[in-house]
Amino acid sequence: MFLGFFSILIGPPAAAQEWHGPTTGPAAAPGKRIVVVAENMRNDGIGGIVADLNEAAGVLQWHIVTLDAAGDEARLADALRISVSGDVGDGTAADGVVLAGLDAVRGMPDYGDAAQERALPLVGWHVGPRPGPVPSTPVAINVTTDPAAVARLAAKAAITRSNGRAGVVILTDYRYAIAVSKARGMANSIKACGQCTLLELVDVPLADTATRMPVEIARLMQQYGGELTDILAINDLYFDDATAELQREGIAPDRISLISAGDGSPSALDRIQRGYYQTATVAEPLALQAWQLLDELNRLMARQPVSGFVADPIVVTRTDPAPAVADFRTIYRRIWQR
Template sequence: MVLGLAVSLPLLCAPGPAPGGPRGVPGKTIAFIASDSRNGGVTGVFRAFQDAAGLLGWKASFQDGNGRKARQGELLLQAIQGRADGIIFGGFDAGDFPAEVAAARRAGIPLVGWHAARNPGPSRDLFLNVATDPAAVAALAVRFVVQDAVRFRKPVGVVIFTDSRFEVARAKTLAMVRALEASRKAGPCRVLAIQDIPISEAATRAPGAVPDLVAKFGAQWTYTLAINDVYFDHMNFPLAFAHRADILNVSAGDGSSLALSRIGSGRSQQAATVAEPLRMQGFQLADELNRAFAGERPSGQVSRPILVTAEVLKARGAGGIEAGSGFEAAYARIWSGR
């Protein structure tokens, strides 16, 4: 079952959650453990989850893993030992923590994730992983690049920024490479380089990579793809300094508030992001945990990615890319038993 905003330009729509589901189980305490608070997707989905938790009468805490695996493991153990009713893996792989997952299972604590496994849906470690399909995200990002190249008769020479520590990032990167290699609409599409930089170090290392890439590839470098918007947060100045205002940047996730702001302004070299419906996903995280508390099966819903450009943002207006989708009211009805 697919849940989310249909990908269309410039109008978007959202069918909302599937009908049915258990009444809200109140009085729960949830630990949201974030991979890194510098990741705008993680903080955005938590804010939505926090609002959903308020409707359910839950207490939600945000714990920052600071981009370090050791810290994330410590926080998981603290949540288990502190008898949290549920734990959310916010943007880091549950499979990297087998001992903690096993301890939570013994304690009867349900685990859900956001971008916490390679694919959306139930997994060996999680009741359900909330995410879009990484192959669909990659395909949208590459399609935008190819269409731009055809429109402006540009060659396609791509640098990809990724973080190989995460399964979903590896999946997106591989899918982007394959999609580029398979495309023929704009002539041969070349992957010039794959820059493997941890998201937690993107603010310093991504801008620092620009001069070396310009020196190595020169005019061959025409597009940049990245698995997260954070790589483009500080790249405009080094690209301008290198006199490369011609390079177009496109992110294959997640639609951070900073990315949406710079895309909407039209003053950035980031022309698009393939965004997650973060608010909808935050509510789905709450619904999946509620299903686990009620002894029901996971929903199996998978949200669709959203190709966001300046034109889309202008069409949607101040309400944002998820405005008018109706999912909040739909979930509220389900949880109230109406």
């Protein structure tokens, strides 16, 4: 639950956000079995969602089975096949499926028919380019903040920090529609800034950041030197593997700014608080989104439409505390009659 770190690392929270999510819905039936297909648990966002899904499942008296693909395409295919089958490993079938961090359009064609034949409720987190249903897939709702809003906020942070003179490199992963959407949004905002420069858009798969980022940071610093003032990325994970190389290159922490359009991981919040290269992250309210995912599944299992709720992203900097998230746990407990 990454937002729980804000009060420790960033300062006292501001007033709680106003709740604009659901307030009514079906009561929860106990004993449901939910399979979570996680693209890669090394990604702090996915790991956080899985942890918070388990918390919400405890309230619902549901059982979570997590299948971690660890960034491997073959393992992901196996996990998707298992999730929609009639046996998830112990002779029982899933009552619902949560997809976490994968690209549903690319990943589901071979398994969507099986899910639809079983009328299997299926929801996702960060599995498409925008919130809502994912076209051409059985995913009833993709739970995410608005990628366009996240991209604008991240780019604005770079523009403001640089007094409108940012020299920007953007890191993304072309395998995922949501990553491409964020990267294009950030690029468009930088291009619209009269005295800013978009130096390069770099494709680095999230699964390869440990090996690729040191090489890319060395190349970028050699190629652009002082022109490069800000590195924007679609996820904090890139910066977990970038800062050591910046230090080896002799780049002072206040010489270059790292800004993430996604997640708000514990390591990112720590870097921001210490002033260690990263200056901002546009965070997801992960715990809220996890509870929403199970609420959406509960609605589908009760043959009701999804709520369609879209939570607001949260910009975190060293000087600006994050607003407290509304008391969604109490609200969802009330809806579920738990």
